Amino acid sequence: MSNVIIGIDKERAAIKSSGPVCLSAAVEQLERERDEARKSLEFQTKLNREVIDREKQTHKERDELRAEVERAEAKTAAEYEAHKMTKCERDALKAEVERLKAENVTLRNAQMCCESCDETVTVEILRELRADKARLDWLANLDCDSPLWGALSDTTKLRSTIDNAMKGEL
Numbered sequence: 042m043s044n045v046i047i048g049i050d051k052e053r054a055a056i057k058s059s060g061p062v063c064l065s066a067a068v069e070q071l072e073r074e075r076d077e078a079r080k081s082l083e084f085q086t087k088l089n090r091e092v093i094d095r096e097k098q099t100h101k102e103r104d105e106l107r108a109e110v111e112r113a114e115a116k117t118a119a120e121y122e123a124h125k126m127t128k129c130e131r132d133a134l135k136a137e138v139e140r141l142k143a144e145n146v147t148l149r150n151a152q153m154c155c156e157s158c159d160e161t162v163t164v165e166i167l168r169e170l171r172a173d174k175a176r177l178d179w180l181a182n183l184d185c186d187s188p189l190w191g192a193l194s195d196t197t198k199l200r201s202t203i204d205n206a207m208k209g210e211l
Contacts, residue, residue, distance in 0.1 A: 131183075138177035145170045176203040 180203065
């Protein structure tokens with residue numbers, strides 16, 4: 042029994058003598074594991090932030106695309122309305138052309154029938170009517186998508202605008 046006690050004492054002595062070494066190694070191992078866990082957590086946090094940033098950017102881009110689509114739809118609707126208005130204006134101008142052509146024929150017939158009228162006024166009126174007829178014929182053949190249609194909406198400058206366009210100065 043004394044041999045057993047001596048063996049246990051030797052083991053205790055060995056543990057006591059090697060204890061601090063084992064404990065410090067275990068502490069170092071735990072510290073390494075803690076550092077690795079911290080680095081892993083920091084890396085995962087960094088990845089999560091990158092994912093969140095990418096999602097924010099994706100949402101921002103999606104919102105920008107939606108806004109762009111809405112602007113394009115509004116622009117298309119406005120262009121459609123403008124095209125409709127232009128078509129209506131063109132139809133009205135064609136009707137005016139026909140009316141003035143009929144009026145021109147009437148005045149030409151009136152000039153032929155009325156020799157006693159003042160010739161200066163009649164010739165001037167006929168010149169103006171012929172010029173108007175030329176303008177209106179030119180307008181009737183004008184493409185409704187032409188930028189000139191916008192300028193024609195101001196009727197006070199209508200004759201000069203058409204004359205300049207016919208000459209190629211517009």
